[in-house]
Amino acid sequence: MRSAPHLHLAVWALLLLHFAAFVPEARAQQEIDDESEFSYDSRSENGPENWGKIKEEWVTCATGRVQSPIDLSDRHAAQAPNLGYLHHSYRPAEASIVNRGHDITVTFQRDAGSLWINGTAYHLRQVHWHSPSEHHLNGRQYSLELHMVHLSAENKAAVIGRLYKIGRRDHFLHELEPYLRRMAGMKEKEEKVGVVDPWEARGDGEAYYRYMGSLTTPACDEGVIWTVIKRVATVSTHQLKLLTDAVHDGFEMNARPLQKLNGRYISFFCPHDDHERYYAAADH
Template sequence: MEIEKMMLSVLRNLVFVTLIMGCKAAKAEEFNYNGVRGPSHWGDLKEEWKTCGQGRHQSPIDVIKRDIEIYPNLGKLHKSYKAANASLVNRGHYIMVRWAKGAGTIHVDGTNFTLRQCHWHSPAEHTIYGRRYPLEIHMVHQTEDNRTAVIGILYKYGRHDTFLAELMNQMSALSHEMEPEAEETLGIIDPKQIKLGSRKYYRYTGSLTTPPCTEGVIWIIVDKVRTVSRDQVRNLVMAVHDGFGRNARPTQSENGRIVELYTPRYGNSKNHN
């Protein structure tokens, strides 16, 4: 009889814990990339997210070269990055390297934007002539008045990426943490390890690619497609709590926006392969 009571008590506790964990998970998962909380529904989930459905200048987009205007006067992208303390954070929908106090700046339109974090989307969110690559990194910069500029770099399968290679051990440990915003200290991380590979870049005005989809974001997409190994992409996908192996928002309508191309030498950009 006592044993039965003990078993019943344990069962009740297990049910209680399961319910609590279920509530936490439901609360943490405010949006995802499929089903009723997927991208086509983001604008309906919260009033403050309505721009996701109603905005006219949304991201990502398909970069179609025939619609691009060459702007040699945009000038070289001026970066002034520095190594700084960072942490690795699992946001549930992507893995992020966060520099709490910033890691240097980029200079855009006469303004310095401080590098705050970088994160990955698989597959890539921006496409080139309709082609979607397996990975994209977003380097997110902000001003003190919360203006945002993002550098996007696309990756195809090939040799491993050296920046990701240094993070794999911590990323593996983080994948076992089920708490929202699980975090691992990285120590000093130098963002200059993230190689752009080209001075050419596309630029347009868009939005955040996750809710609340805020517009007015300056997007800078590097022209060169870099390489990443299949194992690295697989590890990134496995580390994300979402679990479906995809965290890319579909491309959005350009709605008449101009995509500008900076190239040091006036002429057409090379074809991607």
């Protein structure tokens, strides 16, 4: 990985302040409502390449300059030790699971805790999954991606992304398996699942990428602070099938294609003890 210029952290801070002040609010409610007008089929008239033409309010999907997802390449990432460890205070909370047609979402009914970024609290609202992963790591796409969607008091969005490869079962999904089976093919079906601990969704891994982007479903609103965990988790083939079987036909693969970087900074935070391991991996 290339060393960051000394000015990088200062530039990143200025960019973050710029987006927070001037970019239209990322309406994360768009991550909650079902949008039956769009699809992920590149051959379809309402596929990803045409999202910006479907509705006037979705034009940012086509014209936006800081769209998500992107390829998180170590060649374009700069070390940012001053970002520090992720500061969050998650707590178990009552939740429900919803089949939105294009994905499965766990929505928290009560306070499930917050993620703090630059002194601002972003409150956890919901988590959902995309298969295959939307973000790539060094050109590689993974089997699944979890999004933890947070909102500030000003309705600004911050999302934590976690990638999965096929392997051992994921404990968070394991707890939800009975509900996933009942969700299959049931559009807008919602069930209460009792108390859910979001810390289990967050999982392990302290190293992460940070960049400014957008929501990955229409209206593709920009101004989203993205945090993607470096360590790839595992999910079983059975669990992945439960998620894809539950959504509607045509949404089994619900990942938006990669978007252009357009000169954006990608910052990378890595705990000091892990530097050698991650950099060695990046060189191979």
